[in-house]
Amino acid sequence: MSENKNKNENKNITAKEEDLLLRVKNLQVSFDTYGGEVKAVRGVNFELDKGETLAVVGESGCGKSVTAQSIMQLIPMPPGRIKSGEVWLDGRDLLQYSDKEMEKVRGKEISMIFQDPMTSLNPTMKVGKQIMEALIKHQNMSKTEAKEKAVEMLKLVGIPNPESRVEQYAHEYSGGMRQRAMIAIALSCNPKLLIADEPTTALDVTIQAQIMDLMADLQKKLDTAIILITHDLGVVADVAHKIAVMYAGVIIEYGTYKDIFYNPKHPYTWGLLLSVPRLDVSKDLRLVPIEGTPPDLIAPPKGCPFADRCDNAMKICREKMPEEIQVEGSNNGEHFARCWLYHDLAPNVENPIEKRRGNLNE
């Protein structure tokens, strides 16, 4: 197993070093609470190329937001604690940076947009000024230059009448417009990486479509890499190049969007795909939910965290955390699943996604 991993790491280093923007290695983050240590992130690895979109998908509490915030060092340090890990951005380990050094990175090289546009914008500051802040600080623009750029950004994100909108306050914007304004603020300094933490969860579905469209459009124009955090696989299907499926603090499957949607290997991923409702299938096709509840990370199970909810769970699953196993036939050799089902000694299991596809095609 470890030989395999080394081989792959070497492959990555030689082949695409110039394109590689972000590499997260063995990130472990815990929170010290009165009840004990909550192990929110337990060894996360992923890579992101320039201009690429990585979707991190998982249920609430799986650690996806904590992972993203750790990259930006936004986790309050007590009670949070980065136990180990490296976050390499363009050749520098961000976790070694002091707060002052991170200030230069945030907004300029990495930006973040959040779920709730109502609380993410400062209600007492004009929207234009919020866009100008980052420009003045990071790009040393004068007020006039920054104002011009702010208007440009509002136009870029599709807000009508940007000249008058730039003077307005957040409460004068609608929900969808506020999210666009947030995107404008985040992209004003043309960062290399945009982290979007559930950006459309709180929006109506027609507005959601608009925002996802906008983000895909802006990515093409500005060549920004995006980490998209969400619990909704449907949203991801359109925009993701790579997908990391997280559960209970670990990435249990990782691959390109084609790998995950068309050749998923982990039972949790199967569960996610089977439980998502679809407009294009008959209503009589019963949704197959994942029964049960994710484990409390104050006492994470020693074995695979999904074992209690997995129909295919084996004895070994309760005892030991499975290692990452490379899946054959993936597009670029980067499809991994953390599952004992792919060990040589494991019994063969029917892949319900293939089965369903077979049924649909009949």
Added chain:
Amino acid sequence: MSETLVSIRNLKKYFNVRGGKTLKAVDDISFDIKKGETLGLVGESGCGKSTTGRTIVRLYEATGGDIIYKDMNINKLSKKELKNYTRHAQMIFQDPYASLNPRMTVTDIVGEGIDIHNLYKGMERQKRIYEILELVGLSREHANRFPHEFSGGQRQRIGIARALAIEPDFIVADEPISALDVSIQAQVVNLLKDLQDELDLTYLFIAHDLSMVKHISDRVAVMYLGAIMELTGSNELYDNPLHPYTKALMSAVPIPDPDKSRSKKRIILEGDVPSPIDVPTGCKFQGRCPLVEDICRVEEPALREVLPGHEVACHMVKKP
């Protein structure tokens, strides 16, 4: 042919807002809900679906129109009759974090309805509470815990248990899954379906997610700015949407299949969801409709049957 359980006739609910304006949350809607069916009520924020649900259970008093439950006119009930009505019609709420009293144990929460209506006491009461908890997939070990110790999905199940404790016939589910992760949504929807079969319940299922509504509803009504745009059977709506808003709404729903999704032709609506304070005369959808014509700005289209069992409110949709 099943009987009608709830009949809504010309229901209106207006709110007075600051500045002397009127917020027309629900503006003259009519529909029926048959016994044993699930009617889905879909729309985006501001369309009035939640207000409709809350008015039906009398959390709000209707400004106009009638709500007929069996043969009772809900708007004209006395206090005592209203208390009796609550035994028939119950509600499940949206926010799993705000819908349970943080200071009460699960037993107290589920048992509150039993206590208010004096249904059981002592050991019987406890037994009944355990039964209901098991019915929703929880156990008696959970009975003495507090809401904050549970996950979102578990809390919603506690909310469902609370509604079921007094054995209602009709449940208004007000966005019961919107605040949950997609994988847990399926859990709750399947639970609701099973409970419906087991306990012979009738549901009004309010949601903004068209794809989830499809899986649970027999018929679906699409609302926009306080009015019903389209009302028809679930499969029919998805196979043959007629109203331009319905079509746009469906187009916007994400498809978890990259090849299909990336090749789909999207209808992206311009502009934002409008506010129910400044409702235009004429068709409510005129501001964002790709097919808008002069008549739409003048006359509000009535909800009429253009195909058997398929009603639409649009001037541009002609009867075949």
Added chain:
Amino acid sequence: MADMNLRKEDFEVVGKDLKSSEEIVRKSLTYWQDAWMRLKSNRVALVALSIIILMVGMAVFAPMMTEYSYDEQNYDVISQPPNSEHWFGTDELGRDLFARSWQGARTSLFVAFVATIINVTIGVIYGGISGYFGGKTDIVMMRIIEIIYSIPRLLWVILLLVVMKPGIKPIIIAIAITGWGGMARVVRGQVLQLKQMEFVLAAKTLGADTGRILLKHLIPNTMGPIIINLTFQVPSAVFTEAFLSYLGLGIPAPAASWGSLAQSGTKMILLYPHMLLFPAALISIFMLAFNLLGDGLRDALDPRLRA
């Protein structure tokens, strides 16, 4: 790689265990247990609490246990500074100041606690009703509070003294009349916010009447702010009593209260500072302790900081 020996039996399928999945591993803590835990970790608040308990204990027991009673005059030992016989010294009539201080504590604390209890009771009910019904009821009720508050406490006391004899009663009534408004406003604010919450709507939908909603849903979720407000009202009442007695509008001689002791002490301040020092110190320490406890409680009872 093969540092573990895996056997075929390890791969036997056992399937899911939903019961285990739904289990809650953390210990269950009630609201009060959680609050106490948080309070305990706040050293300052704990010290403050201990001081309060100590002082209340002394107020209850010390007057019974001292050698000298509070009103025993002894012209042989007038105006003595603190010594081994009289720990706090004596006053101008030879009375033991230690005994008088704790007797005074009894009076001051009695006034403070009784007045606070009245304030809390009236305030919670008034604020609860005003917040719950809202609308015109709320507007009228809040204006009444403002009218009452437009008359300063001092004036209320003077008005009451026109019809009542000076003593504990008029002070308690004055503090009560002008104190419940703050509590009412706090409770009203909380109730206004809480009544929109879905768990209150759920109770209404279940058929709960106003009384049940107020008592089971609204007030219990307001306990945090109520307790904190209460904790700040006590030192305020102590101070008011001290202030009024200091002005001569309070407890008359020979009855002791911290305020009257401070008043007599002030007359002698240049010659015998100890007579003012001890009652002033007691008032200050008591008020400081309650304020620190109140701060600690504010953090301990904040639901957002739950452990």
